Structures are given as structure tokens and as C-alpha cells.
Amino acid sequence: METFPLLKELSETPGLPGHEGPVREAVRRLWTPLVDDLREDGLGSLIGLKRGSAPEPRPRLMLAAHMDEVGLRVTGFEKGFLRIARVGGTDRRVMPGIEVVVHGRRDLPGIVGMRPPHVVPQEQRNKPVPWEELFIDLGLPEEEIQEWVRVGDPVSFSRELVELKNGLAAGKALDNRASVAAVTLALEQLGRMEHAWDVVAVATVQEEVGLYGAATSAYGVAPDMAVAVDVTFGQQPGVSADESFPLGEGPTVGVGPNFHPQVVERLKATAEAQEIPYHIEPTPGRSGTDAWAIQVAREGVPTGLVSIPLRYMHQPVETVALKDVERAARLLASFAAGLEADFRPRWEDEG
Amino acid sequence: MILKELSEAFGPSGYETPVRQLLRQALEGHVDRIWVDALGNLHTEKRGTGEDRLRVLVTAHMDEIGLMVVGHDDSGTLKVRPVGGIDPRVLPGAQVWVGPDRIPGVIGLKPVHLLEEGEAEKVAPIEQLRVDVGAKGKEEAKNLAPVGTVAVFATRFRELGPTVMGKAFDDRAGCAVLAELVRGEPFPHDLHGVFTVQEEVGLRGARVAAYAARPDCAFALEGTIADDLPKEKDVSPTTEMGKGPAITVMDRTFIAHRGLVRLLVETAEGVGIPYQFKQPGVGGTDSGAIHLAREGVPCVTVAVPCRYIHSPVSLLSLADFENTVRLMREALARLTRRTIS
Numbered sequence: 001m002e003t004f005p006l007l008k009e010l011s012e013t014p015g016l017p018g019h020e021g022p023v024r025e026a027v028r029r030l031w032t033p034l035v036d037d038l039r040e041d042g043l044g045s046l047i048g049l050k051r052g053s054a055p056e057p058r059p060r061l062m063l064a065a066h067m068d069e070v071g072l073r074v075t076g077f078e079k080g081f082l083r084i085a086r087v088g089g090t091d092r093r094v095m096p097g098i099e100v101v102v103h104g105r106r107d108l109p110g111i112v113g114m115r116p117p118h119v120v121p122q123e124q125r126n127k128p129v130p131w132e133e134l135f136i137d138l139g140l141p142e143e144e145i146q147e148w149v150r151v152g153d154p155v156s157f158s159r160e161l162v163e164l165k166n167g168l169a170a171g172k173a174l175d176n177r178a179s180v181a182a183v184t185l186a187l188e189q190l191g192r193m194e195h196a197w198d199v200v201a202v203a204t205v206q207e208e209v210g211l212y213g214a215a216t217s218a219y220g221v222a223p224d225m226a227v228a229v230d231v232t233f234g235q236q237p238g239v240s241a242d243e244s245f246p247l248g249e250g251p252t253v254g255v256g257p258n259f260h261p262q263v264v265e266r267l268k269a270t271a272e273a274q275e276i277p278y279h280i281e282p283t284p285g286r287s288g289t290d291a292w293a294i295q296v297a298r299e300g301v302p303t304g305l306v307s308i309p310l311r312y313m314h315q316p317v318e319t320v321a322l323k324d325v326e327r328a329a330r331l332l333a334s335f336a337a338g339l340e341a342d343f344r345p346r347w348e349d350e351g
Numbered sequence: 352m353i354l355k356e357l358s359e360a361f362g363p364s365g366y367e368t369p370v371r372q373l374l375r376q377a378l379e380g381h382v383d384r385i386w387v388d389a390l391g392n393l394h395t396e397k398r399g400t401g402e403d404r405l406r407v408l409v410t411a412h413m414d415e416i417g418l419m420v421v422g423h424d425d426s427g428t429l430k431v432r433p434v435g436g437i438d439p440r441v442l443p444g445a446q447v448w449v450g451p452d453r454i455p456g457v458i459g460l461k462p463v464h465l466l467e468e469g470e471a472e473k474v475a476p477i478e479q480l481r482v483d484v485g486a487k488g489k490e491e492a493k494n495l496a497p498v499g500t501v502a503v504f505a506t507r508f509r510e511l512g513p514t515v516m517g518k519a520f521d522d523r524a525g526c527a528v529l530a531e532l533v534r535g536e537p538f539p540h541d542l543h544g545v546f547t548v549q550e551e552v553g554l555r556g557a558r559v560a561a562y563a564a565r566p567d568c569a570f571a572l573e574g575t576i577a578d579d580l581p582k583e584k585d586v587s588p589t590t591e592m593g594k595g596p597a598i599t600v601m602d603r604t605f606i607a608h609r610g611l612v613r614l615l616v617e618t619a620e621g622v623g624i625p626y627q628f629k630q631p632g633v634g635g636t637d638s639g640a641i642h643l644a645r646e647g648v649p650c651v652t653v654a655v656p657c658r659y660i661h662s663p664v665s666l667l668s669l670a671d672f673e674n675t676v677r678l679m680r681e682a683l684a685r686l687t688r689r690t691i692s
Contacts, residue, residue, distance in 0.1 A: 078581045079579075079580075079581050081580065081581050083581075089463055089464065091443075091444075091460065091462075091463040093440075093443050093444075093460055093463075093471070093474075093475075094443045094444025094459075094460065095444070096438075096440050096441050096662065097441035097444075097445065097659065097662035097663040097664060098444050098445075098663070098664075099506075099516075099663075099664055108511075109509060109511060109516075110511075111516060111658075111659060111664050111666060113580055113658060113659050113666075114438065114440070114441050114659055114662045115578055115580060115582065115659075116438075116576050116578070116659065116660045116661045116662070117436045117437065117438040117661055118436070118576055118633060118634045118661075119576060119578050119589060119633060120438065125438055125439075125440065125474065126473075126474055127472065127474060128440065128471070128472065128473075128474055129440065133582075133583075135580070135581050137580075137658060137659075137666060138511065139511035139512065139513070139514030139515075139516060139666050140511065140512055140513070140514070141513065144512075159446070160446075162446065162455040162457075162505075163455070164455055164456070164457070164483065164484055164485025165454075165484055165485035165486055165487075165491070165495065166485045166486070166487055166491075167485075168485040170446070170455070170457045170483070170485075233462060233464075233465065235426070236426075236459065236461070236483070237424055237426055237428055237481045238460075238461045238479070239461055239462070239465060243465060288464075311459055311483065312457070312459025312460065312462065313462035313463075313464065314462060314463055314464075315443065315444050315459050315460060315462075316444050316446075317444055317445070317446060317457035317458065317459045317483075318459075319457060319459070319483065319485075
């Protein structure tokens, strides 16, 4: 699979928390030829099983990437315009002047309107527009809006994925479709590789509102080990190098209480053996990713985290390096294929 | 639809060439003369059919607001300043086309997760914003987009039904109206249609165009502010989308000629075209320069109401657009020497 078209399809397909339907169908189409079994759990996470070669009962590795994206929701109507609230950590500072799609009884394109500078007093221009003053214009008569749109309807950003210089891609929802793309590419590579463990790829739901899909799917999969795949802060102007990672220099591997040391060691060893560049991402507490929920599923799951550096998180211009997506994929596939049938992450003093 | 092509064309103030080329191609064969002046205005002349012919100047400006590259960061991003009036709050999250070759770029902010106390309540001034084209460092950025390179919003034209959306309806809507007039049947009077440059930076093109044209009277066509939006202190909507062409009686730059206003009103009422008056005192158009040309020119502005001008995407009603074309056609047919005397 070519990375850019794959990422473009995943990025441009809508999938708000709790409304992941369209992106789930896109992932289903992509994964169907790559896995032995595909199912959906009660919350809507998509679970693909790729069987390993070890004798039963085979150990299971869960690879989790959330497929939901931040966005908006319709909260009311005023003079033929829609009032909105955010779903997940949407950044209101980027809202004025952007194009959206309202997912009502049918999909309706719209604009988050902004009054022109000619009529806005100077003192107002020094403050970001508060949520309660933002609105969507569908360019339709009020009666038609009443017919198609109801309070609660989800709203997604409308943005084409574009390729920037040096193999960067910019668009919406790359948090976390970049990782869904990486898991998809990893499944494709695993089709050409021998692997002892079962690999269970999960496109989780509702990460942006509380890691809910990861919690239920980890319970359902009951993995022996898990690696969550997400995005992390990419280096960009205005952000300290201490809290961000350069684009194009490979994925990051998380270290900290959220991650089992042996999973971390294996990820590092795999990257080094495969000559995949990576950075260590120190995570002193909550990782804010699916890994946080998966680690405490059932009796506990040894968990790791691979992240793709991304600029402008939660804005419709999220930017990643295609090479980092491909490297994350290679790391995940090689990591999975390298697991011996009898390997289990253990503590050194476990006895 | 020529409005779609015009809307998507690249042309910030001073860099209108692609818009001019598009118009020239569309208008050649429909006019008696077509030429470009020293500032880049596109002039057209269409001789009238009447005996006692006035020289009627009709203008619409080709330029749009945009950004200009003023420097480069070590990280490879571009520092920019506005070309024309831009509220910096519409820039974050935007995608732009850098240079006429349309190199894609994006404007992002520090992620909301990393903001310090109170930072979310601040608007980043344009001096702090950066355009990211993916360049690896300063040298590559300089090569891709040297200082002085201009950029515009990367917005595709789209039909929503009774309305359409796209960038730069201020004033590509006016350009499309004027193109319709120029391409149609001749009028009794001589029509001097000019697609002007540099309106957004001070009505520069219109000034020299009006001097050169020596018109008896003039009409400036615009895509103007429709502020019929939900807002706290509702003093005036300026104009309202869907209520017909907006006639300016007075704005920040001129007072319209009463005879021309009367002609437009009587024409609209006589033919049955909806119309509205723009809230007086707001904004400025090419009329501000034209009415002062030489010894003075009777002048009026007629506009298609557009929501969200000077932002990445504006919205207009196709009925308003059609009615503006109709009103202008009918008014130019009814114009006499007495209208302006």
C-alpha cells in the first residue's frame, strides 16, 4: 500500500467519538484482506485477528490505535445558524473561518463564520472567539436546516490532506489516523512474515473523550501484551524541544510507569536491529493514550507505546512525516514477528 | 461558472496577473478594445449603440487579501505579514497556497495541551504565526519562498444549493458581475469596464484607471460585508444575504451620487428586482478613488452581499448575484445624461 493515499483516505473520512461509523467502514475495507477474523465490540471498536503459527493456546499481542477524532457537536439553532460545542479537545482558536461537515440526516458542508474585520471593534480582536459565540452557516434556508439537522448531530472538520515538502502530510485527524495507517501497513507486512503470536489489531473508539474503546476492547481481547500506537508532540515553532520530537527522525517509544520495562526493551531492541531511528519519550505519569486504559484491563496487561511525532495537534492542519508512519509500521511488524512462542514479559525478580 | 474560476484564481494585491489572464481570455472577442495599464488594471471598451453616448466606467477589483513572506525561521517556517485587512484570528488552522505555483502550506498553533496559564485567552499576533511548507531549514525555506513571496487561502469553490462558498468573493463576485456585463449585448452608452488592482491596499488601481478613463459617471461593483449573523449587539447587519444587491449611499471613502442612487432604486422598483441599502459609513470601495478623479466623477457602488469576507471562505447567494447582474443591465439601459445632471 502507498502511504500517502492510505493516509489521505483515513484522514478525510469522518469519525467523531461515538460516531466512528464512516472511518470504521474504511478501516474494515482495508483490514478485511489482511486479517483472519474481524469483529466489532459493544462500543464499536474494530478488532482484527491475524493468527500466529504457535500451537494453541497462542499468546496474543494487541496493537491498538484509536480511530476517533476531535470535532464538534450541534447544540442549538439561532436565526438559521447552528450553535456548537466541542467534542474532545478541539482548539477553539482555530475555529473561525474553517470549513466543516455537519453529519445530520445527510452530510451538509458548512462554514464556521467569522465577522469581517471592518465591523469588529479592536478590543474584540484581541480575544479568541469564545465557544458560545461561534456558529456554523450551512448556506441553506432555515426550513431546510430544520429538516436535516438536529441538536446533538456531530460535526467534523472538512479538510483535504495535502503533501508538504520533504514528505510531510498536513490535514485533519492525523491524530490518530496516522497510527491507524501504521497499524494497517504493519498488518500488510506481517502477511509476508512468520509470526508465532496472534496479532490482534484494534481500531479503538472514543479515545478523545476518555479512552473508553481501549478499555472495553482490551477486556475483550484479553491480550498477553499490548502496544498502543498514537501521536506525540512534534517539534514546531513555539514549542520547547524538551516536550516535542522532530518530524522525520522516527517514532518514539514511551518509557515510564504506563509501560512494562520488558516491552520497552523489546521495542528498543527491535528498532536497533532493524536500524529504525527512534527517540525515547519520557512519560512520568498518565500517557494520555489508549495504553493508559489497556494497562489496567482485567488482571493487568504489559503495555508499550509507539508514537508518531505530529505538529499542531487537534487543529485541522496536523502534520506528520510519512516516513515516520512507515517506520512505526515496520517497528510494529518486526516487533510482533520477533516474539517467540514462549516469551512473556516478566519482572526480573518475578521468579 | 466564471465565479468559480475567479474565486480559485491566485491574486493578492499587486500580484493579480493570474486573475487578469483568466479575465482577458474570457472577454476577448466580446469587446472593441482590451488593454493593460501601468499598474496592471485590465481595461475593456465596448462601444454603445445609442446616439448621445456617455462614457460609463464600471469597475471591480481583481485583488484579494493575502499574506507576504517577510522572513524565515531556522526551523524552515515562513514569517508573514498581511496584504490587506486580515483579522489574525482567522489564520490559525488555515491552509494556504504560497506563490503562484501554489506550494501548499499550513498555519498551526502551539497545541492546546501545552498552553500555559492564560495563554488560551490570547490571540497570537501575525508576527508570531508561521507558515509551514515542510522546509527542513532556513536555506530550503528561502529557496522555496523568498522574501516577498505572496500567499492566499487555499479554498476550493463549492455549491451549497441556493448559496455558494469560496475564497475572495470580495471582489471576485464583482469581477464576475462585470464580466457578465461585458460579455452581454452592448448598451446604449459606451461601457468602459475596468478590472482594477490593489483595492485592498488603498484603492490604487481605481485611481489611475478613473483618470485614464475620463468617465461621465462610474459604478464600482463589489462583494460587500453581510453581517446578518448571530451577535450580541445587533446594531445593523450592514447588508443581508438573499435580500438583493446592496446600494451604497455613503461609506468611509465617498458619498454616492444621488442621481445614480435614484436610477438604481427606480430601476429595481420598476423591473421588480429586490435591493437594499448598505449600512452607511462602513467599509470603502474603489468609488472612494474614482469620485475624486480629475474634476470629479458621479459615482455609486453596487454590491453582492457576502458573508465572512476577508476570511478563508466567504458565502453568497446566487440569487443576489443574478439580481446584481440584472439590476446593472437594466440600470445601464435606462441611464441618460439627465440622470447625472
